[in-house]
Amino acid sequence: MAMYALGMSVLQDVIAFEKTKVKQVAYADDLSGAGKLQDLSHWWGLIQANGPIIGYTPNAAKSFLIVKPEHYDGAVNIFSGSGVVVTKEGQRHLGAVIGTEEYKKEYVGEKVSEWVHEVDVLSAMAKTEPHAAYAAYTHGLQHRWNFAMRTIPDISPLLRPLEESIKNTFIPALLRSPVPGNDARALLELPPRLGGMGITSPEKVAEVENLNSINLTRTLTDMIIAQDAQVEIDQV
Incomplete structure (x- = not known):
């Protein structure tokens, strides 16, 4: 590189x-x-x-x-x-999207449909291999939508079908239990060190992820906008 x-x-x-x-x-x-x-x-x-x-x-x-x-x-x-x-209208750009609101909704909607299908497949596996499914979800699948959340603003409502699939399909299959209520779902979102399972809600964390990304990349973003190529060593 x-x-x-x-x-x-x-x-x-x-x-x-x-x-x-x-x-x-x-x-x-x-x-x-x-x-x-x-x-x-x-x-x-x-x-x-x-x-x-x-x-x-x-x-x-x-x-x-x-x-x-x-x-x-x-x-x-x-x-x-x-x-x-x-x-x-717009176009995909490095895994994110640039364009109109309508194009953004269409693009994210297609990605969400793909992710929902993947959650459904993993849910079927969880019925017989819960530990493997949990590891695959927390270490792999859950990170599939991180980049979209960090780079595309205001997509929390568009991620609702994904959260519904996680809550209504994956978690019951994983825990062999009924659909969790809101309190139980919130508990499962916590990291294991706090008594949860680290199964985050994409609908809830999308805006925070986007804001964190903006704040962490602000220096680089400002330099790109200013077309300033003089990067200090401690900023690289």
Whole structure:
């Protein structure tokens, strides 16, 4: 990763904010930029011209330009023939999502449906192998939705079907008991050291996870917004 970043720095010297007026950040080979349409067009042209020289070949078909509805027609015109996909709805980005509220709900809804299915599968296993199912849930499955909670704001209501699956299907199968009441469910959310089982409620912790993520990454976020590449050693 560090060596890849060094290689990418050569390209980023060419497409730097001072030269393109595009605020940008790269995570491995995922390069993202934000700015005015004409500036983004110039930035994309520089990437196409200079990227392949260092082995970075941009794929237009997998590149998305997300614009506000009022700028959609202009974006289609400016990027005509480039192969870049222009959208006013939104697009997945590094496991999170950028776009309208409707697109966010659709994206998270699809992920929740997938996670509910996985909880149902694990619940079936819990009927005969409760300890293995509990270990698989707490050490594996439970972390499947952490990234979404930390990077997508205001999704607590969208996670309700997942919490209902955990409460109404997984826990009864695991404990061979009826559906727990609210007090019992709250007790099971506590970590084992406090007498619980660490089976957290995604619906409850989503906003806290998102706020914690924002606070922990604030320094880096501010530097990206300011396009300040001078990172102090103790901040890395």
